[in-house]
Amino acid sequence: MSLYRLRKSDVPLEKDAPFSVRPLIQNLLRDRGITKDEDAMSFIKPDYVRDTHSPQLLKDMEKATARFVSAIKGNERVAIYSDYDHDGIPGAVIFNDFFTKIGFANYEIYIPHRNAEGFGLNVEAIDELNERGAKVIVSVDCGINDLEEALHAKKLAIDLIVTDHHQAVRGIPEAYAVVNPNQDGCEYPNKFLCGAGVAFKFLQAVMELGAWNIQRGWEKWMLDMVAIATLSDMVPLVGENRVLAYYGLMVLRQSRRPGVRALLKKIGVRQSDITEDDVGFSISPRINAASRMGIPMDAYKLLSVTDQNEAERLVAHLEAINAVRKGIVASMVKEIHEVIRVRYKEGCIGRVIVAGNPAWKPSLLGLAANTIMEHYGSPVFLWGREGGTKLKGSCRARGVDVLTLMKDSPSLLEYGGHTMSGGFTIAPAEAHLLEDSLQRSYEALGVGKKQEARLVDDILPVEEVGREIHRELSALAPFGVGNPKPLFIFPAALVADVTSFGKEKNHLKIVLRASDSRTVNAVGFFMKREQFGVTLEKGLRINIVGTIERSTFGGREELRIRIIDIISNESYA
Template sequence: MQKYHELLRVLLEKRGIVDETQADIFLNPVYERDFHDPFLMKDMERACIRIFEAMEAGEKIVIYADYDCDGIPGAVILNDLFKLTDYKNYEVYIPQRNSEGYGLNLDAIKEFVKTGVKLLITIDLGITAVAEVAQAKVDGIDTIITDHHLPRPASAGLTSFDLPRAYAILNPKVDEYPEKMLCGAGVTFKLAQGFINKYGEYFKIKEGAEKWMLDMAGLATLSDMVPLTGENRAMVYFGMKVLKKSPRPGLQKLLAKMKIDQKYLSEDDIGFMIAPRLNAASRMDDPMRAFELLATGDEIEAGVLADHLSKINDERKTIVTSIMREVNKKLETYEHGEVIVIGKPEWRVGILGLIASKISDTYNKPVFVWGKDENDYIKGSCRSNGSVSVVELMTETRESFIDFGGHELAGGFTVHNEKIHFLEEALSASFHKIITLKNTPSALGTS
């Protein structure tokens, strides 16, 4: 470690990096070394073969992506892959955040059946969609799940999972894949990489073509705030190189609108400038606008979409500021429990994740924020301060919820109307139970 400056050595040691080999891997990513073989994912072979068979049979495929800045870039990656194969019988479907909510939904599946869909590929969702995948199977639709969220624990306990009976599941959290913390688009990139490895020659795809998709994988990895170590770090390192040269007209127009020179694009620009504008599409309008911006090859359409996303992002900022004034006033008036639950029927469901993050940062507690969607359901977003997994918290309080999902630090939920006023008390009780169990001698590994 002596070849590194003293300050750099200290910073590396704080990250647990104590020898030169580890330091070199961390500081100088190498594509061939740091990207794992995609076929280390248990169902990768099965997924690639099923997509190939669908293409050969001319079956209709739906790419069903989440509406955020992880799912949408993932949809662009698969869109790019299908363009490389010259396959045209597919569509991209992104559910409406405010009316449909997160995840697979049965109404959408019914519509897919009517249009003759035979293969459904999810992006950044699906790992908890047990009933929806089962229904799709009954209706003659195979499902390939690509996701990175935590699966629902089986009723037997937290050591086993209740997994959907999908045709294939690509999720590093449920198999032996070495990089457990890939984002959703990162998993989708591995699918594209695997498919090109297996069938690139057949479709006459140039070797290394998937590297141009790293702009979307890198963008999503930064936006989803997964740990920047291991394969994620390499994905961002090479993703930034591609982003600085990316020929996508939508990206170029958006950067020009924000007066950012593409050659000098930074990670902060992604996190604080680009991601909020892409996320504004689902929060304030239609998530397809963000997909269209990143996927279009048309300069004029790209310019119109860049202007539109910038405008609605400004509107989003105004609404968030207004709600935060209400929140701060309300939280000053009562003593809250270990978990904060706050909401109002008028609050727009699409922006509640932002509100939950701000409250959690301020009060250093897990936070659940709710509003009512267009169908009069109470829905919301939750964020953890790191003291407890929100998925574990919701699992322990499952009687209060109609539906829930997410990962350790962030999630979404739907609550029974009659239980919303007791939710803070119920979640705080579950919080105490989880913390107490974690601090028992057996959990700590002591006798």
């Protein structure tokens, strides 16, 4: 049973802070450390110029951009080597936008095949690029831990410019230049840029150097790709990241890219209304489906294509393979739940969940791990195999650094990633040792000894769900890591009807009757009416934990509650 408690901020409001918003919004801002009117206005209406940082503050930026500009001016062949996910691919599109704008044609985009080549730079790809005449390689969202590959590029007299945001766990590669806000000695204020964000800052600096005949401010049109990457890659939406996502969503709502328009039309999202949820739940999975189920270049082509017919063809293809992907992940998640039920009879509190199966597709394990982590609240490590002898896995956690857990696990051959998500490689003979080593690391951190109560922002009657409160809450968007969507308990809500919907009837819809006779819909995706320990039926009063959202699915606008949980009176305080 999940526990919840009201968030109580210990940050006092400034005496002279009138806040021209209702007390609920004041409290939400205060919980984010915002206690003054001027800071509240900066948060609600960020300023692109004032609230972003100079790209020149990034270590090695001057050296990197000088070489890059020299290559363009000398018509040397440039290769952009990007990761194959929702961060790297938009970053590659940004470079394509820039090259197209300045009329530079001597370049290529290289995106490795997830299953055949794996994450990061590889020697075979560098050899291939060398044979095609590449003199400069710019990595996007990868490269920081590819020490051997960097040396190989150096031996071939290729100047490698690494742009990345991952933590360096093996030292810094001997590249021509390394642009990464998380490397030692870098004083860039925003340590949470995503990979495409670093690529964007790199091109910002490039545009400051060359006489490109580009209109001032043109680079903002690339922010749609930065927003997709920032919102998808789960980096904190605070400071500069919030600005990039905020303005990037504005660009997305006006985007002229045929691929973006075709994709939004296919998934039934009105372009002018696109939100961070649409990016995270609809756009990002389809970008990733290309590499998880096929060829990552298909996603790149979709985002960079200029022909509408080709865009629609690519959308149809990605939609088809994404549907297959969803089915496989659902099957894996079901199997993992059964493994957990048998193995962890005493529950998962205080435990690291580890499961694996050679039949599981490594490229899909991150999605399954995230679903399992959200369900149980524990760190999750899953492994599988696809070709070769090594096992590859993904991990997800909330409130604990997975890199710290993996650092002290001697059974791992390789590992990397971010604080809350990562990947690893392990030899089959060592797989049985993984759980114990991770559990020891977890316990050494002193976390997970007991179930932590999840914080909710306020208790809100169903009658409050309406346009006014949604408008005020929307001023705090975009929501994500570091700026969570406000979470409420809707107490003693009267059930008027309960139904299941969706092709497989695996989503839940509860119609609630307000005291003013209005009805409010509450929906829970991938939820069953039997899972909450109460019999959901007409006339019952229930306590719903959820968020307020606006849906425009099917062209019909609706304000509703997104169900997170249904709880007893004893489950919150």
